[in-house]
Amino acid sequence: MMSEMHLPVKPSAFAVLAALAQGPTAGFGVMERVxxxxxxxxxxxxxxxxxxxxxxxxxxxxxxxxPPAGVDPSADERRTYHRLTREGRSVLKAEASRLxxxxxxxxxxxxxxx
Amino acid sequence: xxxxxxxxxxxxxxxxxxxxxxxxxxxxxLAASSALGRVxxxxxxxxxxxxxxxxxxxxxPDSHLDQAVGADGVQFDDRRSGAQRWSALALDMRTSxxxxxxxxGQTVFQSVTLGIGIAATLLVVxxxxxxxxxxxxFADPDALVRLQEQSEEGAIFWPSFAxxxxxRLHATAVEGVVAASVxxxxxxxxxxxxxxxxxxxxxxxxxxxxxxxLGSRPLDDLALTIGSQEYRVIGVLPSGFRFLGHGNAWLEAxxxxxxxxxxxxxxxxxxxxxxxxxxxxxxxxxxxxxxxDALAARLKAEHGEPTHAERVVVERLGDAVYGRAQTPLxxxxxxxxxxxxxxxxxxxxxxxxxxxxxxxELAVRVAIGARRTDLVRLQLSQALVLAVxxxxxxxxxxxxxxxxxxxxxxxxVPRLDQATLNPAAVAIALTLALGSxxxxxxxxxxxxxxxxxxxxxxxxxxxxxxxxRRRLWDTFVAMQAALTLVLLVSSAMLLRSLLAALAVDVGxxxxxxxxxxxxxxxxxxxxPARRVAFHDEVLDRLRGAAGVSAVGLTDIPPDxxxxxxxxxxxxxxxxxxxxxxxxxxxxxxxxxxxxxxHSGELRPGVLIDRQLADGLFGGESxxxxxxxxxxxxxxxxxxxxxxxxxxxxxxxxxxxxxQDYRERPDLLLSMHVLARGxxxxxxxxxxxxxxxxxxxxxxxxxxxxxxxxxSSMADRRLMLFIALGFAAVTLLLAAxxxxxxxxQSVERRRxxxxxxxxxxxxxxxxxRRVIGHGLRxxxxxxxxxxxxxxxxxxxxxxxxxxxxxxxxxxxxxxIVILAAAAWFAAWLPARRAGHADPASLLRGD
Numbered sequence: 021m022m023s024e025m026h027l028p029v030k031p032s033a034f035a036v037l038a039a040l041a042q043g044p045t046a047g048f049g050v051m052e053r054v055x056x057x058x059x060x061x062x063x064x065x066x067x068x069x070x071x072x073x074x075x076x077x078x079x080x081x082x083x084x085x086x087p088p089a090g091v092d093p094s095a096d097e098r099r100t101y102h103r104l105t106r107e108g109r110s111v112l113k114a115e116a117s118r119l120x121x122x123x124x125x126x127x128x129x130x131x132x133x134x
Numbered sequence: 135x136x137x138x139x140x141x142x143x144x145x146x147x148x149x150x151x152x153x154x155x156x157x158x159x160x161x162x163x164l165a166a167s168s169a170l171g172r173v174x175x176x177x178x179x180x181x182x183x184x185x186x187x188x189x190x191x192x193x194x195p196d197s198h199l200d201q202a203v204g205a206d207g208v209q210f211d212d213r214r215s216g217a218q219r220w221s222a223l224a225l226d227m228r229t230s231x232x233x234x235x236x237x238x239g240q241t242v243f244q245s246v247t248l249g250i251g252i253a254a255t256l257l258v259v260x261x262x263x264x265x266x267x268x269x270x271x272f273a274d275p276d277a278l279v280r281l282q283e284q285s286e287e288g289a290i291f292w293p294s295f296a297x298x299x300x301x302r303l304h305a306t307a308v309e310g311v312v313a314a315s316v317x318x319x320x321x322x323x324x325x326x327x328x329x330x331x332x333x334x335x336x337x338x339x340x341x342x343x344x345x346x347x348l349g350s351r352p353l354d355d356l357a358l359t360i361g362s363q364e365y366r367v368i369g370v371l372p373s374g375f376r377f378l379g380h381g382n383a384w385l386e387a388x389x390x391x392x393x394x395x396x397x398x399x400x401x402x403x404x405x406x407x408x409x410x411x412x413x414x415x416x417x418x419x420x421x422x423x424x425x426x427d428a429l430a431a432r433l434k435a436e437h438g439e440p441t442h443a444e445r446v447v448v449e450r451l452g453d454a455v456y457g458r459a460q461t462p463l464x465x466x467x468x469x470x471x472x473x474x475x476x477x478x479x480x481x482x483x484x485x486x487x488x489x490x491x492x493x494x495e496l497a498v499r500v501a502i503g504a505r506r507t508d509l510v511r512l513q514l515s516q517a518l519v520l521a522v523x524x525x526x527x528x529x530x531x532x533x534x535x536x537x538x539x540x541x542x543x544x545x546x547v548p549r550l551d552q553a554t555l556n557p558a559a560v561a562i563a564l565t566l567a568l569g570s571x572x573x574x575x576x577x578x579x580x581x582x583x584x585x586x587x588x589x590x591x592x593x594x595x596x597x598x599x600x601x602x603r604r605r606l607w608d609t610f611v612a613m614q615a616a617l618t619l620v621l622l623v624s625s626a627m628l629l630r631s632l633l634a635a636l637a638v639d640v641g642x643x644x645x646x647x648x649x650x651x652x653x654x655x656x657x658x659x660x661x662p663a664r665r666v667a668f669h670d671e672v673l674d675r676l677r678g679a680a681g682v683s684a685v686g687l688t689d690i691p692p693d694x695x696x697x698x699x700x701x702x703x704x705x706x707x708x709x710x711x712x713x714x715x716x717x718x719x720x721x722x723x724x725x726x727x728x729x730x731x732h733s734g735e736l737r738p739g740v741l742i743d744r745q746l747a748d749g750l751f752g753g754e755s756x757x758x759x760x761x762x763x764x765x766x767x768x769x770x771x772x773x774x775x776x777x778x779x780x781x782x783x784x785x786x787x788x789x790x791x792x793q794d795y796r797e798r799p800d801l802l803l804s805m806h807v808l809a810r811g812x813x814x815x816x817x818x819x820x821x822x823x824x825x826x827x828x829x830x831x832x833x834x835x836x837x838x839x840x841x842x843x844x845s846s847m848a849d850r851r852l853m854l855f856i857a858l859g860f861a862a863v864t865l866l867l868a869a870x871x872x873x874x875x876x877x878q879s880v881e882r883r884r885x886x887x888x889x890x891x892x893x894x895x896x897x898x899x900x901x902r903r904v905i906g907h908g909l910r911x912x913x914x915x916x917x918x919x920x921x922x923x924x925x926x927x928x929x930x931x932x933x934x935x936x937x938x939x940x941x942x943x944x945x946x947x948x949i950v951i952l953a954a955a956a957w958f959a960a961w962l963p964a965r966r967a968g969h970a971d972p973a974s975l976l977r978g979d
Contacts, residue, residue, distance in 0.1 A: 046155065047152065047155045047159075048155055048158065048159055051159060065178060065179065065181075065182030065183075066152070066155070066156040066159045066160060066179075066182065067144075067152075067156065067182040067183045067185065067186030067187075068182055068185065068186060070148070070151065070152035070155070070156065070186070071148075071186050071189055071190060073152075074148075074151070099155060100151065100155075
């Protein structure tokens with residue numbers, strides 16, 4: 021229910037949420053994941069990325085976390101790791117299904133309105 | 135540099151979180167880019183940071199605001215209607231106008247600053263538009279081409295009459311070949327219907343002549359007498375109809391006469407016709423060139439006469455008319471934008487200073503709910519209030535500058551006399567002013583962060599100094615200094631090259647020499663003996679005239695080395711040949727121009743100059759040997775050797791052959807009388823008297839030889855004139871910028887200076903501290919400017935003469951001038967810091 025409030029999600033924010041859905045990572049990792057999805061035209065610069073991370077954190081869709089297991093925290097203490105909150109995960113799902121419905125309505129996906 | 139950028143424009147809280155990782159990402163990305171890709175990468179990175187800064191600084195600083203105005207922050211609706219937005223803008227404009235009334239002096243000063251930048255840019259924009267971009271006033275001007283002959287060696291000639299007549303008959307790539315004689319005061323057209331040998335005597339006249347001297351009388355009533363021939367006027371050409379004239383200038387002629395009727399065709403090697411043709415539809419330049427080359431080869435094989443037309447040079451008429459002005463004007467355009475940029479920086483600094491002085495007011499605005507956009511709009515409205523007077527001052531300045539430019543170089547740049555400030559130009563001025571005001575206003579507006587201001591409301595007045603904005607101001611001053619230095623160095627180089635051109639040893643002394651071009655009417659001077667008698671009598675009278683110390687006669691002026699040149703060959707060795715001019719002169723020619731005659735006399739035989747003697751005969755004495763000249767058409771015995779006569783911009787050695795005028799009465803219809811004296815006016819009057827006394831019906835024109843030579847350097851002088859003007863106003867702007875920086879710093883440090891004085895510092899020490907601060911950024915600018923100057927000199931190399939690399943005088947000299955101006959600008963306000971009464975300084979707060 022609450023997740024509906026956040027819809028629709030900006031494409032860049034959606035991309036960040038999707039990247040974090042693969043597991044917690046630092047800002048650098050997020051950028052790589054996002055830009056790998058669109059290799060021809062990187063859509064996120066570092067400034068935009070950190071601003072988005074901040075906005076998403078303020079809206080409670082993501083949160084800070086420690087480094088994942090296997091990373092020596094002392095070696096990399098400058099990095100801030102983020103992960104999806106429960107709210108964030110449901111917003112991501114809600115937006116994905118909203119997009120799917122839109123596509124179906126436009127007849128772009130099989131099993132839609134046609 | 136990237137981290138400095140982050141520090142400069144991103145808020146501290148954001149940096150604390152993201153700076154380290156952003157740097158890492160940036161470094162990785164940069165390392166992965168190719169050399170070329172780096173430029174794009176940088177551009178993207180800067181844009182990314184700028185967008186982030188905009189959002190981060192603009193987002194309302196809730197926590198700070200809460201602290202500033204208490205927990206019950208004022209609530210307001212974020213969304214405003216269009217009408218509200220407009221009324222807010224109107225309110226801002228009113229506020230800004232009130233500001234103008236409160237500080238008229240500052241407003242005038244800032245408008246003038248902006249106006250100077252606008253004037254410089256507008257001047258060059260108008261020149262570029264009217265000289266380079268306006269199409270020639272003919273139908274389909276792009277299809278018009280100029281045709282010239284090119285010899286085996288690559289030398290380019292005006293076509294001979296016989297060749298251009300053949301081209302007209304046989305060319306397939308071009309049509310409508312027209313020509314006008316090169317040197318004549320009244321160009322003559324080929325393609326009139328009346329145009330055939332022995333055809334009716336008909337003339338076209340220019341509109342100016344018809345409406346002026348001829349009083350717009352009906353053409354049937356008009357008959358012109360030129361020479362001894364009466365011409366029927368068959369048409370009036372509209373004013374603005376121009377054609378290539380003397381020295382490739384783009385001239386309006388008063389009278390047009392049929393060429394074939396009036397001029398003897400001459401041989402294929404007597405050149406002298408500006409030739410223009412139209413490309414046939416569908417034919418491009420390269421194709422026309424190929425076709426004309428083939429035609430030239432065929433014609434040469436057919437007629438078997440000696441000709442220089444091995445190939446044909448085909449170029450667009452537009453390029454021929456104003457092509458030479460292209461590079462100088464482009465360079466000046468860049469320079470004018472530099473002036474405008476300096477003016478913008480100056481204005482931006484002034485607005486920044488005003489913003490700094492109004493921190494408290496801005497803070498209050500933020501406290502009661504102003505957002506970033508509101509502050510930006512307020513700053514911009516202040517800049518816009520300056521734009522209108524700036525545009526007016528700019529247009530007026532450009533108008534005055536255009537008048538000055540025209541007076542310096544009337545014929546130097548083709549179509550310069552047609553450049554005008556019309557309504558379109560005023561619109562350009564207004565656009566430039568608005569654009570500059572927006573840029574100048576936006577920089578300080580963006581630098582004022584809502585967050586900073588919110589901080590400031592709790593701080594006490596003078597301590598509330600933002601280091602970021604001081605740094606920004608220092609950067610402005612440094613950039614101004616750098617740009618100023620580049621302009622100073624460039625104009626110094628241009629000045630040096632003009633001096634170098636003037637210092638070239640041309641081999642004769644032109645000072646105090648007046649030159650009169652005399653053309654004898656062919657009808658009354660058909661008898662060669664009469665021609666000789668006319669000149670003899672004029673020279674005799676002049677020799678006796680008061681104030682005239684030397685007199686001479688020549689058919690080709692000394693400053694026109696290229697006017698008639700051809701091959702000079704040893705009679706006994708046809709392999710030894712060299713470019714040489716050929717003049718008919720009297721013995722006084724050498725005396726009046728102080729050209730040394732090393733040996734021999736003019737009569738009998740000819741004199742040759744040292745260059746030709748060395749070129750053809752090496753070390754041996756040429757006296758008594760014979761030389762053949764393709765232009766004189768004779769083989770002549772050499773009687774002596776003279777010093778060389780050169781043209782200042784001549785790059786290849788060209789010899790000279792001098793023959794006594796009495797041996798060539800066929801050439802004496804158009805001559806130049808030279809007379810030297812201390813008083814130009816008296817000499818000119820004596821020349822007029824002498825010619826008038828011998829034959830009052832002979833037309834002539836008198837001018838000083840120096841003026842002729844100077845006018846051949848007119849395009850260089852014009853560029854120098856504008857560049858020096860730009861450098862001077864930029865220096866002035868930069869100095870006022872430094873002055874304002876130091877003045878503000880003095881004001882800000884009043885308390886500190888007062889304490890220093892009380893603690894026993896000498897006024898001089900306090901002054902030096904303040905000046906030192908002001909000069910630091912100037913010195914940084916000088917360092918950057920010095921490096922940029924190297925590139926600038928490379929860019930203007932084509933316009934230089936005699937020097938082609940950064941010379942050891944121009945750069946240090948310019949640095950000294952700039953540093954001295956900067957020191958003086960800093961010293962003026964710094965005096966106050968040292969002189970002030972410490973007690974009053976302290977009380978001030």
